[in-house]
Amino acid sequence: MDSRTEPADPASASSASRPARPVAWVHARAHRPGRPHLRDTAARPPLLRELLFVVGLLLVYKVGRQLATGHTAEAFANAHRVWGAERTLRLPGESAVQTALLHSDTLVHLANTYYATVHFPATAAFLIWLYLRRPAHYMWARRVLALVTAAALAGHLIFPLAPPRLLAESGLLDTGQVYGPSVYGAHPATDAMANQFAAMPSLHFGWALMVAVGLIAATRSRWRRLWLLHPLLTLTVIVGTANHYWLDSVVAAGLLWVALAVVRGPRRTATSAFRDQEHGRVRVPAQDRPELVGAGR
Secondary structure, three states: OOOOOOOOOHHHHOOOOOOOOOHHHHHHHHOOOOOOOOOOOOOOOOHHHHHHHHHHHHHHHHHHHHHOOOOHHHHHHHHHHHHHHHHHOOOOOHHHHHHHHOOOHHHHHHHHHHHHHOHHHHHHHHHHHHHHHOHHHHHHHHHHHHHHHHHHHHHHHHOOEOOHHHOHHHOOOOHHHHHOOOOOOOOHHHOOOOOOOEOOOOHHHHHHHHHHHHHHHHOOOOOHHHHHHHHHHHHHHHHHOOOOOHHHHHHHHHHHHHHHHHOOOOOOOOOOOEEEOOOOEEEOOHHHHHHHHHHHO
């Protein structure tokens, strides 16, 4: 028989008195499908405080948007500038997306419905799931969304912008008014329910992109990058329904990038786990094994 033995790990030698866990058992427990490798042990913030914060943020945003109404001439002047800038940059025409939607009355109706009904519920569901299952990621995502929303409000106040559906030069239809449903009044300047001159940046796209980024960061499923379909579909809808220009989404993505750079990301608790690239398994120092073993819960 071959009497050779594997060289002992220095960390394992220091804890020889402990009963060793089989590597295969650690590997199986640490890699349950669709769950994080490391544990999110952050304290969940008080529910009432978070509800008041989120509701207060939305109220401030709604009131702030209303303060930006009434700047009709400035909003249309800015719309001409944005439209001209997109042509100078040779961005693809928004009309190509709308033409594709208009091939089917059902398709354009679904696009209008998606625009009107998915934005807030999807973001709320995202925050609720993080609050219940990933508290550390919740605090991170909530701070990022708050920063992006505040920056967007400042943008709406500084740069009122009429959407392409109101710009005759664009040649685009207001699909909400023609096919329904619509979330806006027929007369933008007198619309008491919404500020129609708050096109840039697009929070529809900015929030959708953050939902995808947050879920990719908070989960470990091999399919998690499919969450990017949400902002991709949102981008198609907001452009195809002529509610936003391409540049509205570019600016929203830029604001999100800045917010992600400023807000510190969530931290995990295990300290010394690393991948053994050669054998394709997680090897854990003995003193850290109890922490990693419970990570799949």
